[in-house]
Amino acid sequence: MSATQTWIAAILTLALFTYLYKENSVYRVAEHIMVGLAAAHGMVMTWDNYIKSTITTSLLKDGEWSFLIPIAIGLLIYTRYMPKWQWLSRIPMSYWVGYGIGYTLAFTPRQFLMQVIDSFIAMDSLENVVFFICLATSLMYFFFTVSREYPGMNVGATIGRYAIMVSLGASFGNTVQGRISLFLGRLQFLLGDWLHLITFK
Amino acid sequence: MVRKDLPKIITALSAIVVMFSNFTFVGRQLNLTATGDRWLQVSTAFAFLIGAINLTRIHGQNIQRRRSGYYNSIVLLICLWGFFALGLAVGNRDKIYRWIYDSTLVHMEATMFSVICFYIASSAYRAFRIRTREATVLLVVATIVMLGNVPLGDMISEMIPAAKDYILRVLNSGAMRAINLGIYIGGFATCIRILLGLERAHLGGSS
Amino acid sequence: MNVDQRVIYVFLAIVIIIPLFAPIGMPVSVNQDLTQKFFDVLEKLPGGSIVWMGTDYSPGSSAELNPQLAAVFRHCMMKGIKVVLFSQWQEGAAISRNVCVDVSKQMGKKYGEDWVHLGYKPGSGVAVRAMVQDVWKASANVDIDGTDLSKLPLMAKVKALDKATIACVIDYCSGSPGDAEYRTYVTDPLGIPLVSGQVAVNVPGRMPYLRSGQQKGMISGLRGAAEYEKLIKNPSTATQLMDAQSLGHLLIIVFIVLGNIGYVATRKK
Numbered sequence A: 001m002s003a004t005q006t007w008i009a010a011i012l013t014l015a016l017f018t019y020l021y022k023e024n025s026v027y028r029v030a031e032h033i034m035v036g037l038a039a040a041h042g043m044v045m046t047w048d049n050y051i052k053s054t055i056t057t058s059l060l061k062d063g064e065w066s067f068l069i070p071i072a073i074g075l076l077i078y079t080r081y082m083p084k085w086q087w088l089s090r091i092p093m094s095y096w097v098g099y100g101i102g103y104t105l106a107f108t109p110r111q112f113l114m115q116v117i118d119s120f121i122a123m124d125s126l127e128n129v130v131f132f133i134c135l136a137t138s139l140m141y142f143f144f145t146v147s148r149e150y151p152g153m154n155v156g157a158t159i160g161r162y163a164i165m166v167s168l169g170a171s172f173g174n175t176v177q178g179r180i181s182l183f184l185g186r187l188q189f190l191l192g193d194w195l196h197l198i199t200f201k
Numbered sequence B: 001m002v003r004k005d006l007p008k009i010i011t012a013l014s015a016i017v018v019m020f021s022n023f024t025f026v027g028r029q030l031n032l033t034a035t036g037d038r039w040l041q042v043s044t045a046f047a048f049l050i051g052a053i054n055l056t057r058i059h060g061q062n063i064q065r066r067r068s069g070y071y072n073s074i075v076l077l078i079c080l081w082g083f084f085a086l087g088l089a090v091g092n093r094d095k096i097y098r099w100i101y102d103s104t105l106v107h108m109e110a111t112m113f114s115v116i117c118f119y120i121a122s123s124a125y126r127a128f129r130i131r132t133r134e135a136t137v138l139l140v141v142a143t144i145v146m147l148g149n150v151p152l153g154d155m156i157s158e159m160i161p162a163a164k165d166y167i168l169r170v171l172n173s174g175a176m177r178a179i180n181l182g183i184y185i186g187g188f189a190t191c192i193r194i195l196l197g198l199e200r201a202h203l204g205g206s207s
Numbered sequence C: 001m002n003v004d005q006r007v008i009y010v011f012l013a014i015v016i017i018i019p020l021f022a023p024i025g026m027p028v029s030v031n032q033d034l035t036q037k038f039f040d041v042l043e044k045l046p047g048g049s050i051v052w053m054g055t056d057y058s059p060g061s062s063a064e065l066n067p068q069l070a071a072v073f074r075h076c077m078m079k080g081i082k083v084v085l086f087s088q089w090q091e092g093a094a095i096s097r098n099v100c101v102d103v104s105k106q107m108g109k110k111y112g113e114d115w116v117h118l119g120y121k122p123g124s125g126v127a128v129r130a131m132v133q134d135v136w137k138a139s140a141n142v143d144i145d146g147t148d149l150s151k152l153p154l155m156a157k158v159k160a161l162d163k164a165t166i167a168c169v170i171d172y173c174s175g176s177p178g179d180a181e182y183r184t185y186v187t188d189p190l191g192i193p194l195v196s197g198q199v200a201v202n203v204p205g206r207m208p209y210l211r212s213g214q215q216k217g218m219i220s221g222l223r224g225a226a227e228y229e230k231l232i233k234n235p236s237t238a239t240q241l242m243d244a245q246s247l248g249h250l251l252i253i254v255f256i257v258l259g260n261i262g263y264v265a266t267r268k269k
Helices: A003-020 A025-061 A065-081 A083-119 A126-141 A151-194 B002-023 B025-030 B032-045 B050-064 B070-090 B095-103 B105-114 B116-126 B133-148 B151-156 B159-195 C005-021 C035-043 C059-079 C090-107 C125-133 C179-190 C200-212 C221-231 C237-268
Strands: C050-056 C082-087 C115-120 C168-173 C194-198 C217-220
Touching: A003 A025, A003 A151, A003 B095, A003 B105, A025 A065, A025 B032, A025 B050, A025 B070, A025 B095, A025 B105, A025 C090, A025 C115, A065 A083, A065 B032, A065 B050, A083 B002, A083 B032, A083 B159, A083 C125, A083 C179, A083 C200, A126 A151, A126 B159, A151 B105, A151 B116, A151 B133, A151 B159, A151 C005, A151 C059, A151 C200, A151 C221, A151 C237, B002 B025, B002 B032, B002 B159, B032 C125, B050 B070, B070 B095, B095 B105, B105 B116, B105 C059, B105 C090, B116 C005, B116 C237, B133 B151, B133 B159, B133 C237, B151 B159, B151 C237, B159 C200, C005 C237, C035 C059, C035 C168, C035 C194, C035 C217, C035 C221, C050 C059, C050 C090, C050 C179, C059 C082, C059 C090, C059 C115, C059 C168, C059 C194, C059 C221, C059 C237, C082 C090, C090 C115, C125 C179, C168 C179, C179 C194, C194 C200, C194 C221, C200 C217, C200 C221, C217 C221, C221 C237
Parallel strands: C050 C082, C050 C168, C082 C115, C168 C194, C194 C217
Antiparallel strands: none
8 A cells, every 4th residue: 555545544444443432424424425335335346346348248248148037136126216116126136045045945954954964973972972062951941831830941951051151152252353353453454554663474 | 026035936946056066867968057157157147246236325324424434435436446547548467557556455355354363362352351261261272272383382392292183183074063053954954944935035035 | 360351352452453553573384284285285386277266265264364364375276277266155255256256456467267166055054965967057157247157267167176177176164165165075085185274263173084084284374374375485464464473372372371360369368
């Protein structure tokens, strides 16, 4: 990046960090700039990386005129802004959702079953026994159709609750790691690339 | 009737075509999803303006009604359509476009996420209390994992990273698998409800 | 008890910044369950193999995933493994490409022969699925720069995302769409090994897949990147940042302890 780019990036970065002091207009402006640019970038990427080449290569060069049908379906989404024709915007949505459901029902059972199959493990080590207990009791915690009054259910659900707490604790520990890493990334830019106080390899 | 039922029929038909193409021998031979996948890519790509139009309507109203902070909306719309126009004119691989993108968006998005680090520190001090046994378990495990995830834990004791690995590999895996299985089952149930037309949230209606 | 949160922010910033100026040099050990397994998968691949890299993240996760990508990409280039990159996220394409260009220049590797970036294509899981059928058509016949794929020698060997062509799928993932799409549509059905670089937040949720063998290895956040740098004997940015990471974690633990001491003391009153 050039020096000008680095300065612009640093100023915008610090503008967003000002929110930590308190809500202010500098932060608000920076935030709105980001939202505007992000939305624009998404559109440009889609246009450049797919729509343009679809029109020039697939339609005009290769003559795949059948693509006019999905193009028309995609364009129907914009009828949501026309009160009289608003109902047409449900057509692309229903097509996309239906297609997604088809894929989910066709492919996801394998994922599910592979997880289930792997759960039937030999209880030949303490690790496997503990794993299975955590799995079974966590599942029991989410059984709401069997009353907790049964002693087995109550004990199982209680152990399951603790197992889930362990999992949430692990998630929290990893979340802390992740967030601090993100801040370190910003420090790398501010102290390294902008102020040149530290050299990073 | 057509307005109400046509979307449901399209949803069901699309799903059935995909399942037929994957579950049956005839379907695999016909390979309808080879075309269907590309059609879906094309149709979703052409809906690319929807977000920008929504943003324009909302912020346009802010400007029209001179709501508090409306000048921010002006900034947003200038950035949105100006950057889009530039991208259309020169493409996303152009030097000027890249110049703006690399100096603004990349860093701003990274900064927005990095701010959460401070909120976690603040909530660690103000909110995480050992009020119950479950909370105690959560915090003890979190402490072990936090220490185990950094070289400091290795320096304090070899047991810390080993304990962290055990927690993640055994205890966490069991509970997470149970949660994931529940999510899968819930997902299947929702898919079947949508397929049967019992769920219409995606069409803007209630079940 | 009632400390202004801005005081906490300042403490955190100071504690994290100090080790950047005065490094302690704490040694990084390699996680045998996660990073070592990831490394071993690539290490076993012969030179000339082609791997598929999904770069499914945004700048918000780049601090964790860019170092991972740099280290793994370098490992591939060192071993002569060819790389095809593809992004299901719009920003992921540009940021991952910058990382790969830097590493490629340092190692004297050539774009089009040693690696290709297909860029971003809309459709997420559907795009991945379309790649399984025909990479060229699903990419609209162009790479990230708009170059026709017929002009890139590596792409002559990559017609479909299938087991015959791709030795391994590597996905850098911060959310959805991400490795789940590869697992669902590519690696599980076709039997291609999957390894992933994850942001630390995702790791607990992915452990069941590691256990079931649906994933062969994983790199966890910035620490994982530091471990991988150690394995390829090229300590870099991630390794430099580990001291700061350590002290940051320590401070969070201190905050939790202090907060609870105050809570218990207040309760006793």
